Amino acid sequence: MSADNQIPDILLERYRLNELPHDEADRLAAQVAQDAQLRERLVALEASDEDLRRRRVPDRVEEGVRRKLARSNTKPSRSAVYVAMPVVAAVALAAIALARFNAPRNNGSLTGQATDGPDRIKGLEPTLALYRRTAEGSEILADGAVARKGDLIRVGYRAAGRLYGAIVSIDGAGNVTMHLPPAGSRASVLKHEPTVLLDQAYELDDAQGWERFYFIASDTPFEIGTVMQAARDAAAHRSGSPPGSLALPRGLVQSPFTLQKESRP
Numbered sequence: 377m378s379a380d381n382q383i384p385d386i387l388l389e390r391y392r393l394n395e396l397p398h399d400e401a402d403r404l405a406a407q408v409a410q411d412a413q414l415r416e417r418l419v420a421l422e423a424s425d426e427d428l429r430r431r432r433v434p435d436r437v438e439e440g441v442r443r444k445l446a447r448s449n450t451k452p453s454r455s456a457v458y459v460a461m462p463v464v465a466a467v468a469l470a471a472i473a474l475a476r477f478n479a480p481r482n483n484g485s486l487t488g489q490a491t492d493g494p495d496r497i498k499g500l501e502p503t504l505a506l507y508r509r510t511a512e513g514s515e516i517l518a519d520g521a522v523a524r525k526g527d528l529i530r531v532g533y534r535a536a537g538r539l540y541g542a543i544v545s546i547d548g549a550g551n552v553t554m555h556l557p558p559a560g561s562r563a564s565v566l567k568h569e570p571t572v573l574l575d576q577a578y579e580l581d582d583a584q585g586w587e588r589f590y591f592i593a594s595d596t597p598f599e600i601g602t603v604m605q606a607a608r609d610a611a612a613h614r615s616g617s618p619p620g621s622l623a624l625p626r627g628l629v630q631s632p633f634t635l636q637k638e639s640r641p
Contacts, residue, residue, distance in 0.1 A: 383407070383414065385421070391570050392421055401570040402500050405534050409503060415516045423513045502541065502593040504633040505532040505571050523635040525582045531555055531589065532573040535566040538593035538629065542603050543574070546619060548585025548637060550611040553578075554604065555589075563598050580637070588618040589633040598628060 383404070390396050391404050408414045506517040509528040523529070531543060533556075540563040543556040555574060557564040566572070580587060592603050602625060610619035618634050 385417070388414070388417055389421055392418060396570065402534070402536060405503075405570050406500055409505075412518075419513070419515055500536040501631060502536045502538050502591055502629055503534045503631050504543070504589055504591045505534065506530070506589070506633060506635070507532070507573075509577065517635070519633050521635055522638050523580055523587065524638050525580055527580045529578045529580060529635075530573055531578060532571045533566070533591050533593075534571055535568055535593060537568070539566055539595055540564065540597050541566045541591060541593040542598075542600055543589060543591050544603055544607045545578075545587055545589045546607055546611045546614075547581070547583035547587045548614075549583035550614060551581075551583060552604065552607045552611055554600065557600065561600050563592075563594065563600060563603075566593065580635070583637065585616070585637055586618045587635045587637060589635075590622055591631045591633075592622070592624065593629050593631075594627055596627065598625075603628075 387396075387404070391401055391408075396404065408418065506521075507514045507530040508517055508521075508523065509530070514530065517523070517529075533541065533543065535541065541556065542554070542563045545553045545555060547553075555578065558575075590603075590607070592598075603622070606622040606624050610622055613619065618632075621632070622630055624630060
């Protein structure tokens, strides 16, 4: 029996909404990364959320119920409570769906607040997760997937217990882009959720060949200048194919992710 058949939808939904304990979420993240059917089920859940967003209950309905209850000086009836509960739940779910992939077409990132990182999960390393906007919502991309100019890419990461990180990319023309952090000279404090999406999406330009992303993570703070210089050095020595690992100081773990670029017909 495959991992896809063993994992119920409710567990995938809790994973997608960052409601699982850290160790369980990291184990499931590793399974998702290796199982295409699990990734398809996650996309289907995203599409269901998108459908809910389009049909969401207007906020004024919830507000009307609350005002009606507030005007009453008596304990609300059981029927009133039964009406209010699904309205509040629908509005909350709609807010979650609306927040997903609603980003302008430029570069950016999300810097997490300082938290105590979870214990390192043995066998798991920091990884990147890339999504592409589609007419139906979004799709999870595999390492080496084909992409084209104009594709809107959402970059995310899985910290796997590391506390600080940065994300940089190099394209086929040798351009270097910093995605995380959006500014500053120090690595960002990482958030510890199953998958953390950067604040803004990234639109691919017309640089041909490929776009290679690197997630650099560490247990201790590090300087962004070191990462940028390593990326520039790698870009300068490219030879028609994506560069290999960046030349980084000891203690910095890196995880690459490559998109193959094609021209639109």
